[in-house]
Amino acid sequence: MPDPLYDSIRVEHVGKVFVTAGGRVLDGKRYTIESTCLMTFYNYPHDKQVCNVPIYFAGGEIARWQLPPVWMKTDSEISMSLQHVRSMFHINHVEYLSYIGSNANPEETCIYQKRLCDYAGSESCYLTDLKCTEAENRNNSLCIKCNNFGGKCSSGNTANCSSVIEKVDPVVLYFSVLEIRFKLTRRLGYHFLQTYIPSVSVVGMSWVSFWIDPASAPARTGLGVTTVLTMVTLSGKVKPAPDLNYIRAIDVWLLGCKLFVILALLEYACVNFTVSSQKVSFFVKSTVFTVSNIQQTYLCIHQSVNSKDTPRHLNHRFFVISERRDACQCPQTTKHDGEKIGSDALPTGRAWERDYLERQAR
Known part of the structure; x- marks a missing residue:
């Protein structure tokens, strides 16, 4: 029998040629063939191949x-x-x-x-x-x-x-x-242990940041950056394949896991920005409310002031009215010289302080 035609083949004789009693000749040959299998990896690692x-x-x-x-x-x-x-x-x-x-x-x-x-x-x-x-x-x-x-x-x-x-x-x-x-x-046993289970664990670990106090910036930022870097490392450990011009199924899986951990990190950035905006808004409202209370206190003092009051009496009256400014109802009264004063006559800015100091000096 002629030897097969193949690019990579090695022929070895197995033992010697035997002739049986019936005239049959037995000659054994061993052929070692190295063959290349053209595979497609669209569904890798869930692929099925025919070689x-x-x-x-x-x-x-x-x-x-x-x-x-x-x-x-x-x-x-x-x-x-x-x-x-x-x-x-x-x-x-x-x-x-x-x-x-x-x-x-x-x-x-x-x-x-x-x-x-x-x-x-x-x-x-x-x-x-x-x-x-x-x-x-x-x-x-x-x-x-x-x-x-x-x-x-x-x-x-x-x-x-x-x-x-x-x-x-x-x-x-x-x-x-x-x-x-x-x-x-x-x-699939190798890929479950080396790719799927670790990637799912890293994504689950990134979601722990949702239960951490937004004020703990180092903890949430450190956890988010660690999970992102871990996913990048896992992506590099996927079994190498020939240069392909298409995306495999495992590439889609790892890209999805990367997207989840990156979104978890970006979620904290959005939360931190929202909380900071709320703090600034609350500070502005509190400042306006404090100035309004001070102005109301000044109005009450201005209406009840007496030219014969000493600075000691004025200080005492100021603290008493400050403690009771919520209950102070003096929309419009008459001063000792007969002039009406109300909220329209209230000095702006820090003018009330200067007026108060001038009265103390007099």
Whole structure:
């Protein structure tokens, strides 16, 4: 059999060639193939991928998947040792097919063999504590299944490719291809522990600032800045991917978490501005109210003043009226010289102080 045509392949002979009593020649070869899988990451890390590995055969050979007469204890033509598989993906299905291809006439491509194997139940091979490579465990039923896992397979519908198979020749205009397709689902345990749970915790921690007193500026500001920087650090720890020209699902999640923690910090800025505005407004109103009370007190003193009063009597009267200014009702009275005085005659600014001092001096 000619060796497969592949860009990265290594061929190794397994043991020696054997000839059985019936004249059958047994020759084993091991092919190590390194293949590249083109993936899309729109839904990363909730993505599902399909990776195909085509193996081309030239020289006029017709390749077909066929179960060896004595090799593995499985009903599938493809057998896997799942305990040797270490991947971020879980294998859902394995599909293998055989077809005739042609680069000159691609419209004549014809599939003459197709089978699909369901790998449900393969998780037990990853979770088992048994080391199926040890001799003591090789006869264990679970190890027999995991060392020769093939899944439950079913054949698909194929076309009649006899007319195209006849065109296969050594000139490589028509060639046969064996293709394996792996349908994979990414495991989420790593991303839950390293991305989702930490990001949710940081967002929840940023909401604690809503219950902190707005007057505690260092506490709320420190908490807000810490959560923002933590989210930036978590974003940088996401498993790197090739340069992409689109946004992944995990990027949207992290951007949303950043937006939440930034809005929590901006919320305190709005609260602080609102509280400061209310304090300024209250201070202005209190100042106006105090000046009004002083003016009212001066009016009451001015109405009750007597030219014979000494400064001692005036001071005493001022303090008495100040304590009772709320109950002072003197809208308009007559002074000792017969002149009427009311709120219209009240001096403005600090004129009442100067008037009061002049009266004390007299």
